[in-house]
Amino acid sequence: xxxxxxxxxxxxxxxxxxxxxxxxxxxxxxxxxxxxxxxxxxxxxxxxxxxxxxxxxxxxxxxxxxxxxxxxxxxxxxxxxxxxxxxxxxxxxxxxxxxxxxxxxxxxxxxxxxxxxxxxxxxxxxxxxxxxxxxxxxxxxxxxxxxxxxxxxxxxxxxxxxxxxxxxxxxxxxxxxxxxxxxxxxxxxxxxxxxxxxxxxxxxxxxxxxxxxxxxxxxxxxxxxxxxxxxxxxxxxxxxxxxxxxxxxxxxxxxxxxxxxxxxxxxxxxxxxxxxxxxxxxxxxxxxxxxxxxxxxxxxxxxxxxxxxxxxxxxxxxxxxxxxxxx
Amino acid sequence: xxxxxxxxxxxxxxxxxxxxxxxxxxxxxxxxxxxxxxxxxxxxxxxxxxxxxxxxxxxxxxxxxxxxxxxxxxxxxxxxxxxxxxxxxxxxxxxxxxxxxxxxxxxxxxxxxxxxxxxxxxxxxxxxxxxxxxxxxxxxxxxxxxxxxxxxxxxxxxxxxxxxxxxxxxxxxxxxxxxxxxxxxxxxxxxxxxxxxxxxxxxxxxxxxxxxxxxxxxxxxxxxxxxxxxxxxxxxxxxxxxx
Numbered sequence: 001x002x003x004x005x006x007x008x009x010x011x012x013x014x015x016x017x018x019x020x021x022x023x024x025x026x027x028x029x030x031x032x033x034x035x036x037x038x039x040x041x042x043x044x045x046x047x048x049x050x051x052x053x054x055x056x057x058x059x060x061x062x063x064x065x066x067x068x069x070x071x072x073x074x075x076x077x078x079x080x081x082x083x084x085x086x087x088x089x090x091x092x093x094x095x096x097x098x099x100x101x102x103x104x105x106x107x108x109x110x111x112x113x114x115x116x117x118x119x120x121x122x123x124x125x126x127x128x129x130x131x132x133x134x135x136x137x138x139x140x141x142x143x144x145x146x147x148x149x150x151x152x153x154x155x156x157x158x159x160x161x162x163x164x165x166x167x168x169x170x171x172x173x174x175x176x177x178x179x180x181x182x183x184x185x186x187x188x189x190x191x192x193x194x195x196x197x198x199x200x201x202x203x204x205x206x207x208x209x210x211x212x213x214x215x216x217x218x219x220x221x222x223x224x225x226x227x228x229x230x231x232x233x234x235x236x237x238x239x240x241x242x243x244x245x246x247x248x249x250x251x252x253x254x255x256x257x258x259x260x261x262x263x264x265x266x267x268x269x270x271x272x273x274x275x276x277x278x279x280x281x282x283x284x285x286x287x288x289x290x291x292x293x294x295x296x297x298x299x300x301x302x303x304x305x306x307x308x309x310x311x312x313x314x315x316x317x318x319x320x321x322x323x324x325x326x327x
Numbered sequence: 328x329x330x331x332x333x334x335x336x337x338x339x340x341x342x343x344x345x346x347x348x349x350x351x352x353x354x355x356x357x358x359x360x361x362x363x364x365x366x367x368x369x370x371x372x373x374x375x376x377x378x379x380x381x382x383x384x385x386x387x388x389x390x391x392x393x394x395x396x397x398x399x400x401x402x403x404x405x406x407x408x409x410x411x412x413x414x415x416x417x418x419x420x421x422x423x424x425x426x427x428x429x430x431x432x433x434x435x436x437x438x439x440x441x442x443x444x445x446x447x448x449x450x451x452x453x454x455x456x457x458x459x460x461x462x463x464x465x466x467x468x469x470x471x472x473x474x475x476x477x478x479x480x481x482x483x484x485x486x487x488x489x490x491x492x493x494x495x496x497x498x499x500x501x502x503x504x505x506x507x508x509x510x511x512x513x514x515x516x517x518x519x520x521x522x523x524x525x526x527x528x529x530x531x532x533x534x535x536x537x538x539x540x541x542x543x544x545x546x547x548x549x550x551x552x553x554x555x556x557x558x559x560x561x562x563x564x565x566x567x568x569x570x
Contacts, residue, residue: 091418215431228408274420
């Protein structure tokens with residue numbers, strides 16, 4: 001027996017999902033057309049159907065993989081942000097600020113440095129997951145006694161510094177200096193279908209998160225309260241940690257450290273449709289994808305600004321604004 | 328007392344540094360007050376009773392005679408409701424959606440949500456974000472959520488502390504309505520005059536059970552002096568009633 005209020009809120013959730021989906025489609029088309037060789041919609045169509053050889057080459061070898069990687073990275077990071085914020089009951093928690101992305105990066109570069117990534121396509125994302133998991137465990141351990149904002153952010157500062165040092169050292173020691181930029185300031189240029197395949201499990205994890213939305217609402221208001229209302233809190237928290245770690249790690253494995261997406265997108269969505277996770281989870285996937293695709297286009301239009309720089313230029317001031325509002 | 332008649336029994340509870348309790352049985356249908364000086368273990372006892380803290384290696388908690396360890400998580404949400412002492416809300420969920428969380432274990436059917444909102448005079452606040460309410464209002468939201476669970480065992484941690492006199496009296500009335508309907512309400516409180524009007528009183532001191540039973544038998548001047556270091560006297564004073 002939903003009241004009018006609940007119905008209209010649900011309606012706005014559906015409307016927001018439609019808007020996010022439409023934006024994603026529009027930005028995706030734009031992303032495919034914009035670049036060094038601009039394509040018209042007609043050329044785009046011919047290229048997709050391989051009727052225009054040049055356009056087909058640009059699309060199938062460069063722009064489609066780049067678009068899909070950007071979309072998957074955005075979906076992963078913003079859903080990971082939503083999950084971490086519910087887990088820590090803190091709207092500043094996100095993969096970048098807590099050092100989980102840095103953990104994924106460190107894991108990935110170590111795997112590259114020791115040559116393990118040559119053995120299989122899946123070594124890189126797995127190494128990234130291992131690194132991100134260690135960072136997640138460290139944050140959870142440090143923030144165990146009530147995740148106050150100070151404690152969380154300080155844990156993140158320490159982890160980001162430590163793991164950033166590991167990444168920089170490994171890359172400089174192994175004479176892959178050109179790669180440092182990619183891993184520390186993420187980007188989506190020169191992505192291939194292999195990277196799309198590596199990031200594709202994001203969709204599976206997103207689908208697994210969907211039914212947990214209601215219990216995430218209860219958890220976000222307190223683990224003890226949630227347990228008293230019938231939520232198996234221990235099992236739920238374990239799942240949420242695993243999912244958010246995998247999402248952050250997969251994004252990092254294919255695009256390096258792209259900051260602030262998991263902070264900005266969930267926050268704006270909460271302002272638009274409220275904090276209920278049954279709406280936030282699907283919406284964060286679509287809106288996160290649209291946001292990162294948009295940032296990638298903006299970077300290309302301004303003149304090859306890396307994706308990580310664009311998200312940081314937007315996210316840095318946004319974060320400071322949020323910090324001012326936090327009591 | 329027959330075990331099946333007890334709503335809640337606790338045995339060999341051992342929470343290091345906080346609560347150590349050999350045995351306690353609370354009768355079904357009773358309005359039970361939990362009193363004791365600060366740090367006596369009242370909140371700990373309520374959390375152990377709610378299954379939120381482990382009862383210790385040999386500890387046993389029973390609801391209506393059934394071992395709590397065997398009660399599945401979801402069933403627990405239907406059989407007992409716990410109201411924390413502090414109301415902390417990080418996100419701006421609407422009052423209504425927080426109260427509706429009480430129906431999680433019932434498949435989110437929303438039954439009784441409107442009634443619970445009305446009973447705690449929250450209907451007008453139903454669409455307000457819960458993190459913008461006053462402390463007392465937040466507490467009433469938590470009580471409404473507990474009420475919405477329709478759980479027979481209600482465990483409330485200092486429900487009166489944040490409330491003004493009128494809402495405080497109303498919460499006592501609410502507790503009495505629950506027990507008249509066959510439920511059991513256990514709550515911690517500091518006001519010994521209120522405790523004196525309840526069906527059953529449990530006195531804790533320094534993490535141990537000091538006494539339990541009918542208020543007249545338990546809250547004697549000697550005990551009050553020993554445990555609370557106050558002198559008790561029956562004297563005419565200000566007595567409050569709901570109009």
